[in-house]
Amino acid sequence: MRIAVLLPCYNEEQTIGAVIEEFRAELPDADIYVYDNNSKDRTYEIAKEHGAFVKKEFRQGKGNVVRSMFRDIDADYYVMADGDRTYPARFVHQLLEPLKQGEANIVIGDRLSNGTYVEENKRQFHNFGNNLVRGLINFLYKSDLKDIMTGYRAFDRLFVKSMPVMSPGFEIETEMTIHTLDKRFVIKEIPIEYKDRPEGSESKLNTFSDGFKVLNKIFTLFKEYKPMMFFSIWSVLFLVLGLASGIPVIVEFFDTGFITKIPSAILAVGLVILSVLSFGCGLILDTVAANFKKQFEWELNNIKQDMKEF
Ligand SMILES: Nc1nc2c(ncn2[C@@H]2O[C@H](COP(=O)(O)OP(=O)(O)O)[C@@H](O)[C@H]2O)c(=O)[nH]1
Ligand SMILES: [Mg+2]
CATH class of the missing domain: 3.90.550.10 (Spore Coat Polysaccharide Biosynthesis Protein SpsA; Chain A)
Structure with a gap:
């Protein structure tokens, strides 16, 4: 030893x-x-x-x-x-x-x-x-x-x-x-x-x-290791901000049939798009990270096998 x-x-x-x-x-x-x-x-x-x-x-x-x-x-x-x-x-x-x-x-x-x-x-x-x-x-x-x-x-x-x-x-x-x-x-x-x-x-x-x-x-x-969790945090954050600026616009629309808060409307759309994008990044990278983990497990098996032959 x-x-x-x-x-x-x-x-x-x-x-x-x-x-x-x-x-x-x-x-x-x-x-x-x-x-x-x-x-x-x-x-x-x-x-x-x-x-x-x-x-x-x-x-x-x-x-x-x-x-x-x-x-x-x-x-x-x-x-x-x-x-x-x-x-x-x-x-x-x-x-x-x-x-x-x-x-x-x-x-x-x-x-x-x-x-x-x-x-x-x-x-x-x-x-x-x-x-x-x-x-x-x-x-x-x-x-x-x-x-x-x-x-x-x-x-x-x-x-x-x-x-x-x-x-x-x-x-x-x-x-x-x-x-x-x-x-x-x-x-x-x-x-x-x-x-x-x-x-x-x-x-x-x-x-x-x-x-x-x-x-x-x-x-x-x-x-790198927990991309879904990482990007979900951003996604939720953008969603909350997006809703905060977007809900008054929707309420106004239902009340009057018109939208006067144009800047808020644009901001809300931008934020919600960012939220969806973040979630998408999380999903994609989660698969990448999972594949890397599988690869790593195979690598461990190889190293263990080499140790036995050693
Ligand atoms: N090889 C190398 N060792 C370093 C370097 N910096 C610190 N060390 C070594 O790393 C160890 C830990 O560093 P140290 O200064 O004691 O950090 P501390 O224990 O957190 O205060 C010591 O054995 C240092 O000699 C470096 O740049 N290169
Ligand atoms: Mg030390």
Whole structure:
């Protein structure tokens, strides 16, 4: 059974050595991979000195790194963590166990339910962001996840080899979670402790620009994965506005046999046409999305078949 530990890194010279040693102590037989993303410090050299498989990824962004890692690396189980020593390695066994038992395809280390993230993280706005994203996703996908954006995760091979990584940057975690829910992979959450970065080590995440990208990702994936619901919302909105401006015109017509509110009449017709168009878009794209889902299921069957022959 091969286990791969994946550590995407950008400027983590201060901590990467310790992270590699901690994971090696917990999983002596695992292969540890560090993908260095144009670091301006000695991350690459230090990771090499500590005996990790080190590779350079030139396209900047965590998503780009994860994309390459998922494509390049062969293993039965995968663990992903940050290179900043915020996710303790000792939880790795708890993360791997449900995969080995076949009880989950993806296990996430949840920083939020036991409050260690809220306690440790110094950036208050991140808690608001976490709550907002969690609320949105749980509402859209009728799920009950506690921590959507955690960087501590374990996956089985089926998940890794079928995950289309489209996000270039920090939206990658959100994308993975939504993909999991949409494609009915089994997800399990394990509460973990989170430790803030040591003094002098800096987070690469920008609260506002990356927060905006995450929200944008949720919006885009909602449109792509649930087009009927997405376009129905627009359709209803236009219909309500259309009726609001059109009903007085109709009432006037029945009362007097004439129409004097010409601008309202034109507006109402426009809005109702938009409503019907939105609904049509929803119907068409719903079929497209359904076909993609079927395609994906066949792809999963193929990957599973390859794994058996492997
Ligand atoms: N490869 C790569 N890794 C990155 C990049 N930005 C951040 N990381 C790594 O991704 C992980 C998470 O980033 P971090 O700054 O800790 O985000 P936070 O945990 O949300 O504060 C860390 O291991 C970073 O080194 C990047 O552009 N490329
Ligand atoms: Mg981090």
